[in-house]
Amino acid sequence: MVLVIRNSIFGALDDGSGNYFVKQIEFPEVFDGAAIIDIKASGICGSDLHMTNERIEPQTIPSGHEIAGEIIELPKSYTGNLAIGDRVAIDNIGAGKSCNNCYYCNYGQFRHCVNPSPETGGGFSQFITRKPSGLFKISDQMDWNDGALVEPMAVSVHGFRFANFLPGETVAIVGSSTIGLSSIAVAKSFGAKTIIASAKYHQQAEAAKNMGADIVVSSEPGELENKCFEITEGIGVDVVVETIGGTSNVPLTQASKCVKNTGKVLVLGGFRNPIEVNFLQPMIKEISFIPATCYANINGKHDFEIAIDILSSGNHPYKEIVTHQYSLEDIQEGFKTAYDKSSGSIKVHIMQ
Ligand SMILES: [Zn+2]
Ligand SMILES: [Zn+2]
Incomplete structure (x- = not known):
């Protein structure tokens, strides 16, 4: 059992010039119905590189959307199958924030929810808060690198x-x-x-x-x-x-x-x-x-579940694309390596 002291934690923020600095940030808002996940791996996506290039204002909350981690707190009202300590991949854009009750949510298109929870920050941080509906257990065959590859x-x-x-x-x-x-x-x-x-x-x-x-x-x-x-x-x-x-x-x-x-x-x-x-x-x-963008629940099965099946099968060496791993502290180096394809990089992961 991890005792979560909700004071400041470490997260990486771009100062608006394309440089990430790891600093103390506010604990992400634990909004109504949110679980807390201790982040173990986050991938740097091509879109992170583009957004970093385009950003002109300092970030106020961390980005990063290819995330795997361990559940350390579930909402009191939660009655589903997830438990503290479960290793999960996080649909942090759709089902992790969706109201689960609107026109789009009713047919599984959580990405298009008209009443989503507030954005509380992404994967380049120690912790993230999302609804349990966006948490998908990864299999025992999968390590944290596999977990962060579920999203792509x-x-x-x-x-x-x-x-x-x-x-x-x-x-x-x-x-x-x-x-x-x-x-x-x-x-x-x-x-x-x-x-x-x-x-x-x-x-x-x-x-x-x-x-x-x-x-x-x-x-x-x-x-x-x-x-x-x-x-x-x-x-x-x-x-x-x-x-x-x-x-x-x-x-x-x-x-x-x-x-x-x-x-x-x-x-x-x-x-x-x-x-x-x-x-x-x-x-x-x-x-x-x-x-097409992101993911949904189609015919009763979320795309994350099928992605986890594919990664667990051992039939596809997708993990080989993780060419570089950095600590959160060295995230700026990670971004540099991800930009510079002459480094041999395909996918760069931030590991914690
Ligand atoms: Zn992406
Ligand atoms: Zn909705």
Whole structure:
């Protein structure tokens, strides 16, 4: 039993210049219905890098949304199956804050809750508060690194389920960073016929092969397109998963070219700026663009639960993508390493 003294704790805050300083911060608000989790691992996401670049004001609460930890307190009113000491991955964006009673919550789309709990801070801190409905027990086979990988795995699980992916479909994955690699694992796990991935960096190409991609090509323009047509006798693949986003229209245009007429483009990459896209070709090809973000409960099962099943199965070496680990104290170094792909980094974890 851990005695929680709710005074100041340590957390990392960006001062507005893109530099993180670990300092004493207020204990996160224990709002009505909140559990308290002692954070053990938090991943640095590509979106953390983008948001750090774009931030001009000092942070007041820590960010970080790929989180695993140990439950140290449950709300008094709680009657579910979780217990103090359970090791959990945290849906800290959707189900961990959702009212569980509104239009969207009633069909499992917690991410779209119209009455969520206040934001009380994320994973680059010692503790986090979230509702038990957002806490998912990880299996005994999973360590804390696996636990923090549940979130990015769940993003891909959600996308594939949201897009009604079918076994036997051919899939092209644009980009082999964290979400590209989890998308390869999900495609494999959901019974894709053939998986082609593009990768910009050597370490990503290696990881894409290890994750189960049948063919890995470079990110040079034309490479992925040519390969998609080559293996489908000129038709194009059934599904393209765009995982890069950013500020350029190149990945989305490439995805539109790779997909067959009437195919689907699942958009998981975060686009930070308006981009120019020629919609005539997609219209003539009758492509469905399916943007998806975060996770939900679909057909009675939360995407986190399926992500945990995939990570527990031992069939996908997703943990190999964790190339670097830092303490919370050294988080600034962690961010530097995550930015600098020449360091060999794919996923950087902050461990506590
Ligand atoms: Zn993320
Ligand atoms: Zn709600």
